[in-house]
Amino acid sequence: MTERALRAQPRNRVIVSKTVAPYLFLAPFMLLFAAFLIVPLIYAFDISLYKKAMVGGVKFVGADNYVKAFTDPKFWEGVGVLFKFAFLQIPVMIGTALVFALILDSGVVWAKSFFRVSFFIPYAVPAVIATLIWSYLYGPAYGPIGQTARSLGFEAPDFVSAKWILASIANIAQWEYMGYNMIIYFAALQAIPTDLEEASVVDGASAFAYATRIKLPMIVPTIIVTVVFSIIGSLQLFTEPFLIQNMARSIINSNYTPNYYAYTLTFVGQQPNYAAAISFLLGGVIAIVSYAFMLLANRRIDR
Amino acid sequence: MADRKNASPVTFGFGRRDFLRGAAALPLLAGLPKMASAEDTVELLVWAWTPDTAVQAEMFMKKFPNIKIKIENQGGGKPHYDKLRNAIQAGSGLPDVAQMEFNSIPSFRALQALADMGPYGANDVKDKFIDWTWAAGSDGDAVYSIPWDSGPMGSIYRDDIYAANGLTPAKTWDEFAESAMKLAKDKPGTYLTNFVGASDAGWLGSQLWQIGARPFHVNGEEIHIEINSQKAKDLLNYWQKLVDAKAVDTTPGWTTEWFAGMDEGKYATWIAAAWSPIVMQQSMKKSFGLWRAAPMPMWEAGKNVTSNWGGSTFSAFTTSQHLAEATQFAVFMGSDPEAARLWNTKQFLFPVLKELAADADLMGNAFEFYGNQPVNQVFAESLSQVDPTFEFAPFQDYADQILTDALAKAIGGAGTMADALDGVQDAVVTYAQDQGFTVV
Numbered sequence: 001m002t003e004r005a006l007r008a009q010p011r012n013r014v015i016v017s018k019t020v021a022p023y024l025f026l027a028p029f030m031l032l033f034a035a036f037l038i039v040p041l042i043y044a045f046d047i048s049l050y051k052k053a054m055v056g057g058v059k060f061v062g063a064d065n066y067v068k069a070f071t072d073p074k075f076w077e078g079v080g081v082l083f084k085f086a087f088l089q090i091p092v093m094i095g096t097a098l099v100f101a102l103i104l105d106s107g108v109v110w111a112k113s114f115f116r117v118s119f120f121i122p123y124a125v126p127a128v129i130a131t132l133i134w135s136y137l138y139g140p141a142y143g144p145i146g147q148t149a150r151s152l153g154f155e156a157p158d159f160v161s162a163k164w165i166l167a168s169i170a171n172i173a174q175w176e177y178m179g180y181n182m183i184i185y186f187a188a189l190q191a192i193p194t195d196l197e198e199a200s201v202v203d204g205a206s207a208f209a210y211a212t213r214i215k216l217p218m219i220v221p222t223i224i225v226t227v228v229f230s231i232i233g234s235l236q237l238f239t240e241p242f243l244i245q246n247m248a249r250s251i252i253n254s255n256y257t258p259n260y261y262a263y264t265l266t267f268v269g270q271q272p273n274y275a276a277a278i279s280f281l282l283g284g285v286i287a288i289v290s291y292a293f294m295l296l297a298n299r300r301i302d303r
Numbered sequence: 304m305a306d307r308k309n310a311s312p313v314t315f316g317f318g319r320r321d322f323l324r325g326a327a328a329l330p331l332l333a334g335l336p337k338m339a340s341a342e343d344t345v346e347l348l349v350w351a352w353t354p355d356t357a358v359q360a361e362m363f364m365k366k367f368p369n370i371k372i373k374i375e376n377q378g379g380g381k382p383h384y385d386k387l388r389n390a391i392q393a394g395s396g397l398p399d400v401a402q403m404e405f406n407s408i409p410s411f412r413a414l415q416a417l418a419d420m421g422p423y424g425a426n427d428v429k430d431k432f433i434d435w436t437w438a439a440g441s442d443g444d445a446v447y448s449i450p451w452d453s454g455p456m457g458s459i460y461r462d463d464i465y466a467a468n469g470l471t472p473a474k475t476w477d478e479f480a481e482s483a484m485k486l487a488k489d490k491p492g493t494y495l496t497n498f499v500g501a502s503d504a505g506w507l508g509s510q511l512w513q514i515g516a517r518p519f520h521v522n523g524e525e526i527h528i529e530i531n532s533q534k535a536k537d538l539l540n541y542w543q544k545l546v547d548a549k550a551v552d553t554t555p556g557w558t559t560e561w562f563a564g565m566d567e568g569k570y571a572t573w574i575a576a577a578w579s580p581i582v583m584q585q586s587m588k589k590s591f592g593l594w595r596a597a598p599m600p601m602w603e604a605g606k607n608v609t610s611n612w613g614g615s616t617f618s619a620f621t622t623s624q625h626l627a628e629a630t631q632f633a634v635f636m637g638s639d640p641e642a643a644r645l646w647n648t649k650q651f652l653f654p655v656l657k658e659l660a661a662d663a664d665l666m667g668n669a670f671e672f673y674g675n676q677p678v679n680q681v682f683a684e685s686l687s688q689v690d691p692t693f694e695f696a697p698f699q700d701y702a703d704q705i706l707t708d709a710l711a712k713a714i715g716g717a718g719t720m721a722d723a724l725d726g727v728q729d730a731v732v733t734y735a736q737d738q739g740f741t742v743v
Binding site for chain 1: 388389392414501502524554555557558559560564569697698708712714715716734737738739
């Protein structure tokens with residue numbers, strides 16, 4: 001149908017010009033986007049330019065909070081912890097998610113949808129609940145793992161010691177988000193045309209070679225997106241250390257991660273202005289790291 | 304916020320229809336502004352965490368049918384205060400009245416959030432209260448909070464473990480250390496106590512209080528800060544020695560591990576406040592009835608100085624539209640002898656009223672949790688020995704957070720706890736200056 005033919009259609013509904021229509025469709029999204037993202041951002045930025053003291057009240061301080069945040073060792077310590085966390089957790093999570101997605105996609109698995117759903121279910125469990133479950137499991141004296149170990153004559157593993165705490169938190173994140181990433185990969189794999197498989201079989205490729213040489217390279221863009229999501233998520237870590245703090249008080253302090261630090265500053269230290277600056281700085285760090293990763297990944301792909 | 308749904312007051316055996324309507328016309332306090340008449344009902348929103356506060360609220364509503372009390376439990380301690388601060392910050396959502404611990408009063412006063420209940424007649428009940436408890440929430444004739452319960456310290460210990468190991472409650476801290484060393488040697492895996500000072504700043508405060516450290520002295524906009532005093536270092540060196548010798552354990556307080564440790568007999572003593580059994584009996588089913596109370600150990604034999612930990616008050620907020628009724632409620636909760644008696648015998652809340660602390664009948668009350676020991680006598684004696692000069696900072700929560708961060712790190716093996724105090728002192732002084740106080 002030509003455009004003219006379209007125009008010739010009788011219209012008995014409200015007539016909206018073509019330039020306005022898209023905005024109307026976008027309106028619900030834009031409204032929510034503005035209310036829950038743009039406005040809070042402006043608000044946070046605004047308060048980050050002031051300082052409220054118990055004595056002396058509120059005064060405008062310009063970039064002071066940012067200067068202070070930029071040179072605050074407590075902030076950078078937190079960023080350091082999260083870099084360690086991200087390097088530890090993301091490759092393991094992405095790796096296992098890929099393996100499971102490839103296995104599910106390969107068609108050799110019995111009860112495929114059952115496994116697909118079971119791997120995904122932890123993602124539906126709120127992080128708070130997940131952390132509570134795991135902190136019970138980690139309990140050195142009365143957790144089931146510790147008790148089993150002792151009844152078998154071994155020493156109970158100390159999951160919350162200085163050496164293991166980060167790995168223990170990473171394990172919670174792994175449990176929560178592996179299934180989520182796996183579903184994304186699985187969907188990407190399903191979109192690969194089956195004629196590629198037929199062609200590779202004709203060419204004599206094994207299932208393994210087909211998976212690693214053809215399927216994996218084809219979903220690289222998806223992998224990059226999930227890694228970026230994971231980087232963003234990792235650098236915002238809060239719930240898990242917040243809830244597990246009591247089990248490892250000597251390691252998890254109130255500025256263990258930047259978000260935890262911002263929380264402490266706001267709700268314990270009565271410094272919401274400074275906390276807003278910390279949050280923006282963290283946003284900056286996340287943007288730089290994500291962008292750097294994408295740049296790096298794209299360069300690899302171009303080669 | 305899920306609590307809101309379940310927050311409606313529990314009805315207690317008697318229906319509100321049975322109330323004597325006539326009682327409504329009698330104002331409880333002389334000198335109160337004319338109260339709302341019985342026809343127009345005022346609703347007060349109250350945030351309190353003590354279990355079954357609704358029972359006492361029912362008693363209040365029976366007496367004042369024109370005031371309806373709605374209790375909401377926001378969780379005890381930090382969540383409660385975080386939500387209050389959040390509401391103050393937001394400028395809306397504050398309750399009319401909230402439960403407030405003694406150590407939190409200065410910080411909420413600093414936020415200008417607490418209403419002065421003096422003009423509504425709060426001072427009329429002043430003389431009923433044990434002096435230091437009243438002083439903690441008032442400033443001359445201005446009354447910012449009305450005491451409800453106190454937390455005199457004692458030694459809460461397992462009779463069975465003490466008997467089996469030939470221990471008696473330590474009279475001095477030296478004796479306590481000896482017993483700790485002995486028990487750790489005789490019975491590996493059992494500890495005389497678990498040191499929670501690095502995770503529970505409130506508890507540590509009670510210990511600083513007893514030994515004579517005075518970290519803060521506030522005078523208007525001037526504040527004196529001495530967190531790293533010699534007395535404070537003495538206290539932490541004492542515990543450091545026991546920690547290093549593995550004579551006490553260091554599981555963070557208020558965790559499942561810790562509660563289970565006490566219930567299972569891993570820890571034989573908790574130096575704690577009169578109200579502690581409220582939380583103990585919720586999670587300690589096996590050891591119920593095996594506990595006893597004795598005076599807390601003293602630093603100098605024969606010189607009895609104790610301290611207070613926790614205990615709470617009721618404060619009204621400046622945002623409340625019904626300050627007269629709010630005051631009436633706070634006054635009732637704190638000073639009604641029948642309500643206080645019920646709370647003590649059922650919920651271990653220790654009275655702040657002179658009349659009740661001297662009441663032979665109440666003091667002789669036997670508690671099943673303590674194997675029918677009349678423990679009130681122990682805590683009443685402790686209450687009379689509390690040195691009332693201890694002060695809290697207007698930013699106590701923040702100081703506590705810095706303190707526990709530093710002490711926990713030291714317990715984890717980085718230096719000693721006494722040395723960590725120097726860093727805490729610097730950080731808190733910087734913070735106080737940043738908040739506009741003049742540090743003297």
